[in-house]
Amino acid sequence: MKADLITIGDEILIGQIIDTNSAWMARKLNDEGIAVRQITSISDEHDHILETLSDASENVDLVLITGGLGPTKDDRTKDAICQFFGTQLVYDDNVLKHIQALLAPRGVQMNGLNRDQALVPESAVVLHNRMGTAPGLWMEKDGCVFVFMPGVPFEMKTLVSEQILPRVRTRFKTTPIIHRTVLSQGLPESMLAERIADWENSLPSFIKLAYLPNPMHIRLRLSASGEDRDVMNKVLDEKVEELLEIIPEQIFGFEDETLTGNIGKLLKQRNQTVGTAESCTGGNIAHFFTSDAGSSDYFRGSVVAYSNEVKEKVLGVPEKLLIEHGAVSAEVVEAMAVGARKVLGVDYVVATSGVAGPTGGTPEKPVGLVWIAVAGPDGVVSKKYNFGNDRGRNIVRSSQSALNLLRNTLLK
């Protein structure tokens, strides 16, 4: 089974944004056993839209189209859609109510531009967009399925995951592919590959392994392809169990779990609380914790101590330690963690101090050097890390490593 991806709008054609949507959709479709034949970006020019839709319908079974559905007047996509499918625009009451419900609490008055987002082609199946105003539109022509979506990434992703893929599975008979994703942190890709080489060689031929690294961690994705779901699930479960025995400290979760979510679960079970004391990570670890809904059950607060004055005055780090060892040292990061435990009144604190870069490095303390400490009821531990030269990546890696150190401390 084949699919085309089409992006409508000028942003990509003038190079203002990079088309990340298509890569995401291509991955999702590949996971379903659907091959992407072509990815096309065009402007919202009437005839060009018609030609592109027509070309796709002659070559593939499924076409996912993003963009061109915004509320501003440079939007000509819907007219082209109507002509292509031989239908007309009508107001959809459910979409209209949804737009009103979204705008009302923000004190935004419904105007003509908002109202016209509820205009949908009469023959379309309207897919509810709970993340925004423009709905998804599922349409068919000559056996080919077309799905139109807004181009805003989180709206598109929610529509694809929650509404479109389930419908695609029902509508088309695809060969099942079952995935298991194992989340690992703490070993670089080459070392991880070495450590699990024997296990990898033991995988049966119907299971493929992919390393998916990002600045946060490495995801190991097992993909089983075949007709018998029971057999596939059983073997996948066994292989994941084996992997857990080989790298127990590196595996922090599965599928869409996060380190903070995993830590949150542990803390809730024990009725314990956590906070952070951050220098080089600058509030990013607190941001990770508080991005999880319900984190106020265990996360209490943080002190971002970017300057030495804040380290001394708010966290009580002795001036002597700062002078003798410098801010980026085991002594100071441990004092930050212990101090923050008292100040914030929590059971655990994870603390960071490092040279994020691009400037501020010295021969003894180069850019990328980071000290991380965890203080808890049983005392304080600290560990030294060396990351790279890139500021953004250093902040993310330091945050993830700090969370992993906290998790392993909790599990000891």
Next chain:
Amino acid sequence: MKADLITIGDEILIGQIIDTNSAWMARKLNDEGIAVRQITSISDEHDHILETLSDASENVDLVLITGGLGPTKDDRTKDAICQFFGTQLVYDDNVLKHIQALLAPRGVQMNGLNRDQALVPESAVVLHNRMGTAPGLWMEKDGCVFVFMPGVPFEMKTLVSEQILPRVRTRFKTTPIIHRTVLSQGLPESMLAERIADWENSLPSFIKLAYLPNPMHIRLRLSASGEDRDVMNKVLDEKVEELLEIIPEQIFGFEDETLTGNIGKLLKQRNQTVGTAESCTGGNIAHFFTSDAGSSDYFRGSVVAYSNEVKEKVLGVPEKLLIEHGAVSAEVVEAMAVGARKVLGVDYVVATSGVAGPTGGTPEKPVGLVWIAVAGPDGVVSKKYNFGNDRGRNIVRSSQSALNLLRNTLLK
């Protein structure tokens, strides 16, 4: 004048890599006054390559093609090129010498795969690739120019900048396009469109306006196209000046600027410092500040006061205020800002307290309600906001709105 961009290879179609090459080339072409009509990614399948080249030749004057020229054997691009242009492959002596010269110092022996990189279509103008082994190929058919390049980004960029653009300028008479991007924050797209409708209608026909929204802010892009660069620059400057008078509080910068970068510049000019006191944003504003290199010049630290205990004990918010007004109130958020100013020893503090969701809302204080305060040398101000239902977006919007309130306070 119009151009198409074509990418050949599987990596993009399976979602393994994001197509950053096309965005880069699109920007470069736009800067030359060449509009990109279509960006297409296809696999190296013979007939599909032929159809795509043929479609491009009927619609545009210039086609830039990347990928499909690597040394591995799954490369069918050159065969398709020869058929399309009615020519045959011949060895190019200069390319062969260049490959030998590149491989020798690396101790790599020339093999068949390397040698075949010197095979070029007989009718092609060969463009020297000083960064790698595969040359660029400049070919023409029916007045349309096709340039084939390797997909490795730094090889492609060097070829485009040093060899292809200079030839394009000579070969075609291009019309310059000039862009201005205005960054706005604080009004949703529909309200912004209404507010600037008269101004938008006053734009001369050679200037186009585009709305580019994301969760952080809305970018307004003006694109002028014409022969006289001086006239275009003058009118663009005038129109941006007019816009600044219509929405002065919403415009926080231009082109690639960020709100934190803009605030950082203001603070450095005045030799002043800043910190944050965050409840619902959970450290995200501190993270935004500390993501900027050099932010330690003005950013001192933060208190993330997620629990009421931390608000009281660390920031000194009176218990009475928390009981009488609740944490999400003007009184508490102002007390947080004023308290943090003392605790952190900074000139300005921006503070947030709100209901990020998805739970925790009440009829009086629904999910999305956020209070923001800014405390400075001249006192404290606070403002109430209503965002939507999504936790992640509430955190981002609260952070951006807080930074915008801080910026407007600094400018008063």
